[in-house]
Amino acid sequence: MNSPAESTARPQSAGSGAEPRISVRNMWKVFGKNAGSVVGTDLAEQDRETVRARTGATVAVRDMTFDVHPGETFVVMGLSGSGKSTLVRCMTRLIEPTSGTMLLDGEDVATCAPRRLRELRRSRMSMVFQHFGLLPHRRIIDNVAYGLEVRGTPRAERYARARAMIEMVGLAGNEESRPGQLSGGMQQRVGLARALAADPEVLLFDEPFSALDPLIRRDMQEEVLRLQRELHKTAVFITHDLSEALKLGDRIAIMRNGALAQIGTPEDLVGNPADDYVRDFVKDVSRTTVLTASSLARPARGDEPTDGPVVRAGTVVGDIVAPLAGGTAPLRVVDPDGAVLGYVGREDVLRLVAEDSARAADTPAAGV
Numbered sequence: 507m508n509s510p511a512e513s514t515a516r517p518q519s520a521g522s523g524a525e526p527r528i529s530v531r532n533m534w535k536v537f538g539k540n541a542g543s544v545v546g547t548d549l550a551e552q553d554r555e556t557v558r559a560r561t562g563a564t565v566a567v568r569d570m571t572f573d574v575h576p577g578e579t580f581v582v583m584g585l586s587g588s589g590k591s592t593l594v595r596c597m598t599r600l601i602e603p604t605s606g607t608m609l610l611d612g613e614d615v616a617t618c619a620p621r622r623l624r625e626l627r628r629s630r631m632s633m634v635f636q637h638f639g640l641l642p643h644r645r646i647i648d649n650v651a652y653g654l655e656v657r658g659t660p661r662a663e664r665y666a667r668a669r670a671m672i673e674m675v676g677l678a679g680n681e682e683s684r685p686g687q688l689s690g691g692m693q694q695r696v697g698l699a700r701a702l703a704a705d706p707e708v709l710l711f712d713e714p715f716s717a718l719d720p721l722i723r724r725d726m727q728e729e730v731l732r733l734q735r736e737l738h739k740t741a742v743f744i745t746h747d748l749s750e751a752l753k754l755g756d757r758i759a760i761m762r763n764g765a766l767a768q769i770g771t772p773e774d775l776v777g778n779p780a781d782d783y784v785r786d787f788v789k790d791v792s793r794t795t796v797l798t799a800s801s802l803a804r805p806a807r808g809d810e811p812t813d814g815p816v817v818r819a820g821t822v823v824g825d826i827v828a829p830l831a832g833g834t835a836p837l838r839v840v841d842p843d844g845a846v847l848g849y850v851g852r853e854d855v856l857r858l859v860a861e862d863s864a865r866a867a868d869t870p871a872a873g874v
């Protein structure tokens with residue numbers, strides 16, 4: 507059985523050492539007249555407002571470059587208007603990018619022929635939208651099977667697959683209902699089942715839970731985490747909600763005015779914000795819920811015991827409080843091979859808690 511300290515250790519994304527599933531390189535999207543006059547010219551160096559004032563064009567996405575690894579949940583987060591939706595739509599070419607490449611397993615989606623693009627969308631990347639986009643007059647099972655129908659999958663096979671997906675998202679028994687008979691949360695589960703039915707390598711989520719009540723939203727986040735643990739899909743997930751991003755993302759890209767502000771694990775962003783913008787974004791996050799034991803690990807001090815309980819490096823700080831409270835020896839922080847990376851004592855955790863409280867109260871953590 508897992509110890510409490512192990513149970514919420516952040517899982518490593520499945521293939522962080524493998525070839526990227528998705529590679530976006532230098533992607534730009536400029537809207538409006540004169541859209542062609544920005545990329546590759548002096549205007550490309552100017553901020554959004556200046557470009558708009560000089561040309562009337564809007565730089566929605568600015569020179570975005572990143573990779574997404576197989577099995578990873580990659581969150582794109584930012585304020586309204588920062589370019590998240592445009593970026594993800596450019597990745598599937600629901601919007602044509604102004605320039606840049608988007609490789610899916612090495613194949614350039616940004617330049618492939620329309621027919622190939624349709625194939626890719628049907629079989630290799632599925633989208634889940636905020637407004638579920640279900641066909642109102644068709645039964646749930648037909649909605650889930652729809653993509654397979656378009657693909658020409660034989661009837662018996664597509665219904666068997668659709669039933670299995672409906673069961674997987676917890677909606678067994680609702681196959682014959684129409685979308686209007688289901689709650690918003692249930693409709694979004696149908697959207698998930700429909701996206702999964704094609705067994706795509708990549709799932710793209712465009713603010714899928716923004717319209718849901720907070721409790722239902724939390725259920726759906728748990729559902730995504732569970733599906734990710736079971737299915738290991740590569741997922742790109744857009745949200746403007748930081749807590750959702752921190753909960754779901756193996757890595758998070760923070761966008762600002764169309765450009766990348768920082769990309770990193772939740773721990774990177776909260777522990778080492780790249781600039782004041784990101785720092786301000788994450789300032790209210792309790793670091794004990796995001797930082798892991800490895801971030802606090804330090805060498806043993808001469809006078810302290812080195813035979814304390816063992817915790818894994820990826821365990822969040824909040825989960826090492828119980829083992830620390832059970833004894834006086836500092837915890838031994840170990841890597842996946844069991845090698846000791848360092849030690850964490852009560853005072854190390856208390857210091858972090860005190861810093862969090864001081865930040866929340868906006869006063870210096872004096873004396874700690």
Ligand SMILES: Nc1ncnc2c1ncn2[C@@H]1O[C@H](COP(=O)(O)OP(=O)(O)OP(=O)(O)O)[C@@H](O)[C@H]1O
Nearest residue numbers: 537538564566585586587588589590591592593746
């Ligand atoms: N079709 C369009 N024509 C002109 N400008 C657009 C178009 N679509 C988006 N924009 C502009 O591009 C910028 C980025 O918009 P986008 O919708 O991608 O942001 P977002 O981060 O997804 O915002 P939200 O969270 O509100 O959906 C904004 O300034 C927006 O006004």
